[in-house]
Amino acid sequence: MPKNYALLVLILLLVGSTSLFAQQKILFFQTDWGNELPMDEFLAKVKADGYDGVEVWMPGSQEAKSQLKQGLKKYGLKVIFLHGTNNGLPYNESLKAYQPGLQEILKWNPVKVNSHTGSDFWTLEQNFAFLEVGEKMAAKAGIPLVHETHRARFSYSLPMTLEMLEKFPGLKLTLDISHWMVVHERLIGGDDPFLQKILPAVQHIHSRVGFAEGPQINNPEAPEWAKAVEVHLEIWEKIIRSSKDEVFTITTEFGPPPYLPTVPFTNEPIADQWAANLYIMKAIKARLQ
Incomplete structure (x- = not known):
């Protein structure tokens, strides 16, 4: 055996893993949550700022659907649709x-389709029915259906999501961990043993930064939030x-007011939602270089 054989194998493995990661493509989507621009202007801005697509709810009118479809084609943008359980209706x-x-x-x-699934007022079995129905339809269409970790849904907490993952091993998740930060009232670190069990199921990320007392910090550029931003980036x-x-x-998903804090009486936002989303996209890209 050559003297440096073990070292050579290690180098080849490292180069191979780096090559595999280099082949992975990261697509960034901008949310239309809070958007007040006409669809064409919104999509033009999304494209100009370097996003690959948008994440939106299905528009309610045929005219709006047509504008979205035409705009996506015009600007060469991809789309992820949000969908959800209406938990205001009986089960x-x-x-x-x-x-x-x-x-x-x-x-x-x-x-992909990102689903706000189920309700925290329903049983595990009732919420499971939505996963079964949704997965059957999505699998037939060949499109990934991912279920967002979100307050008021089946996935409102880490333990409940783990319980569902045990019952439904094929569960695919959108991780919006900002919700869990406030639900569990702490910054959940990447080494958390419960979170470690969840991470392999994550196929989509909502990159909003939360903290122990809320689902959205006011401005990710502010130095007082450096620790919270770092914890999220690490995860x-x-x-x-x-x-x-x-x-x-x-999907960069810092939201508008009232997620974004406002000045009392004037209701003016104290930061720029679009700038926050753009900042966090750039921070993730820098992290992965």
Whole structure:
């Protein structure tokens, strides 16, 4: 055996893993949450700022749907659709209503469908029914259906999400960990043993930064939030570098007021939502270089 054989093998393994990661494509999506621009202006701005696509709810009117479809084609942008359980309806009605909306979305052939699934007021079995129905429809269409970790949904907490993952091993998640930061009232670190069990199921990220008392810090550039931003970046990097997906998707999702704090009486936002999302996209890109 050559003297430096072990060292050579190690180098080849490292080069191989670096090469594999280099082949992975990261797509960034901008949210239309809070957008007040006409669709064409919004999509033009998204494209100009370096995003690959948008994440949106299905528009309510045929005219708005047409504007979205034309704009996506005009600017060469991809789309992830949001979908959700109407937990304002009785359970059986909500389950029935979930299906036609998802069917319409799947016909658009989006990159993914991000679902706000179930309710924290329903049983594990009731929420499980939505996963079964949704997965069957999405698998038939060949489009990933990912379920967002979100307050008021089945995934409102880490323990409940773990319980569902044990019952539904094929569960695919959108990690918006900002919700869990406030639900569990602490900055959950990347080495958390419960979180470690969740991370392999994550196929999409909502990159909003939360903290122990809220789901959104006011400005990710402010030095007082450096620790919170670092904790989130560490988790997101770990997910992306561990992912076996050839294409990994991230939506920057700092939201408008009231998620974005405002000045009392004037209701003026104290920071810029678009700037926050652009900043966090650049921070993630820098982290992955």
